[in-house]
Amino acid sequence: MWLNLNRHPARRAAFIAGARGVSPSLPAMAAWGLVTGVAMMKLGLALGPALGMTFIVYSGTAQLTVLPLMAASTAVLSLVLAAALASLRFVVYSAVLSRHLSRLALPLRLGTAFITIDPAVALLTQRQREGRLVQRVALLNGANILIALTWCGSSVLGIALAAVLPMGGELAYVGVLALFAITVPMLVGRPAWAAAAASIAVTLLGADWPHRLGTFAAVLAGVAAALLASPRPRKA
């Protein structure tokens, strides 16, 4: 088990490195958790379903996609479809994870993939670029646990304080700044800048596309640009 840390010093070190590595992203997780918690209550969800969304759905993307539609009493299946389209970037993340998790038993593989969100995937790819990854599942889960605690804790705080918190767009924008702050350090090297340029161009082009399909197209464009900009392997 990956939680059996005491008997595996290397695994334990990787777990701690994962937790440390994602610490710069915790302000972003806290801001978004708070925003999501408040938004659920302001839109009229009862306490039980709001906590259910926080702990069972565990996806800010899905939650923030369905909330405005729920205010308009959209049919449940349309809500699910909208959330599925908005979640397409996670399909790309699962491709990133596939190599690292493919040897795990199925329940552990699904469990780890389910709780792995943006900052943890970003940390894994950054570490991967710096060299060979040792104990990467422990690294990932050290990151995941800290993120989950922060996200769920701040969501619950938002749910509890929804009545007294003023809910303008300002807090949400601080959340955007916090996400942007963990993005900027990833801009190292030619493929990274190519991916950034392509992603920004496509996301602005697709800003009005429905169901956040512009975001998904931008991810694909970014990966394609990185592929074109990375050095070709020499033919032997």
Place this chain on the structure above:
Amino acid sequence: MQYSPLEIWSLIALLAWVTLVARSFFLVLPRRWQPRGRVEQALRYAPLAALLAITVPEIVQQLPAKWHRPAPGWALATDPRMLSALLLAAVILLTRHTLWGLATGTAAYLLLLLWGA
């Protein structure tokens, strides 16, 4: 909002299922369909592309409206969202400290909001 408890809890179950399917999609495919080689290398830039695709539209969202105002230059140059994001990026690229950049950007954003109000 008019949903019965049954509808709400089925929605929660379905959203969790959709999230699980999306986040584990390639992990349940046969191993030969999983990306390898140069595509796998390029996929390392997916989080960068995704985070930019989420944040950049929020940063520049209000700029087109300001462009159509009488004196667009000043309004664009002092736009709280744009200016705070640029400051944040500059501090991080110069100092390599994420949290200093975030502190600078957030402070600039709040001050510009107060100043504009």
